[in-house]
Amino acid sequence: MEPLSNKRKVLDFKPLNLLERSYLPEIAKGLTITMKHFFKKDVTIRYPEQKREFSENFRGQHSLKRDEDGKERCTACGLCALSCPAEAITMTAAERQPGEENLYREEKYAAVYEINMLRCIFCGLCEEACPKEAIYLDGDIVPTDFLRKDFIYGKDKLVEPPLNK
């Protein structure tokens, strides 16, 4: 029969000769290969001391942003909580009192803003939903802890530190 392609290879299984059956040359070959690897430089990144650079669009811990005057951008509209597929975000809104204009940009602000880091899946939908550009997932990896309650991050951990002016 005509072969469909010319890729067919005819294999012939010759019995091994004495040298091949003694394994020793092959063992020597294997030993040289492992010895080459012995002197190869390892590629390990020693994690806690050394860190691999994150990619540009890495999503880490959230931060609540301030504007250029150091006022909190968040207006507690709740769109981030609404968009969150893991239902990790909760907040309580409050009205800005006279004299607090330097703290909050809008008349309404988030008195309580909590993200449960155990629920969060770091999808980034909250930052896409935010109309005020107030939340970004631009932080580091969220650190570990021992108790569940310590994974609920409040404003103390989320809001950017105040600008130095």
Added chain:
Amino acid sequence: MELLDIGIKFILIVVIFLISLVVAMYSTYAERKLAAFFQDRVGPNRAGPGGMFQPLADGMKMFMKEEIIPTQASGLLFIVGPSLAIMTACIGSAVIPWGQAITIGSRVIPLQVTDINVGILYIFGVVSLGVYGIMIGGWASNNKYSLLGAIRAASQNISYEISMGLSIIALLMVTGTLSLKEITEQQHGWHWNILRQPLGFIIFIVCAFAETNRSPFDLPECETELVGGYHTEYSSMKLGFYLFAEYINMFISSAVMATLYWGGYNYPGMDWMAAHVGPIIAPLIGVAVMFAKVFAFIFFFMWVRWTIPRFRYDQLMNLGWKTLIPLAILNIVLTGLFITFL
């Protein structure tokens, strides 16, 4: 004076005992580190500088683990097993000459615990006793996996002891003595036995791999395949003893190979050294050379472990009975012809 001699011997025994324990301890570290290097990894590096204290941490862990003796196990034998394993591993070092005698004033201190005239037979006796530790441990566990593992280990050790003994017979025909000290002294200069018995050495080292249950013949353990072999039921330091015994065995068999085939503490330029640096320093250099050879063999053991995949059990038996034993007998015949006609 008699008391002083006994004291020196006692110190020597303690020192050699400690050295074999420390070497075995750091062999575990070296094994993990070398395995890492062979696989382009880093290896343990957290405990101390470069992970130097890792064996201490491991030992600590072993001691802190819960001591479990299964209810169905035979209590006494269950404890005797690992004790016997580590004891037989340790006493093998008694006849190995670590260096030339040191001369301080008129006193000659031999760096060998005892120079009995049946040194090689003694080592073989001790090595065959090692099987009992494994067999008793596997039997006393009252567990079918342990028993199967022990049977595998015992049959492997017994099979390879035969060809090991036969390869040694050819060596004895060349040396004409069973004393390890005399064998070492005969190799002074470049008369190393590896040059006279290359085939015998290859047979011996293959058997040594099998006797110490090292890869590629580590079927008694097969940590990647079996539940654990003969020490399945063991925990805590009793397990530690079994693992430790294996590393001490490796150290001792490396020392035996260095002594029998690679000239022991002999090194080129030895007489010149002895004449120039005095009767204390020169033997100590010999000891260092001996240990360098031993460590080279331990390195080789580990190198092979991370290179060659494990043999199948029938391949192991085929190699032992159908290849190595005929080869060893051929080696005896060739050696005999060589001695008779040359």
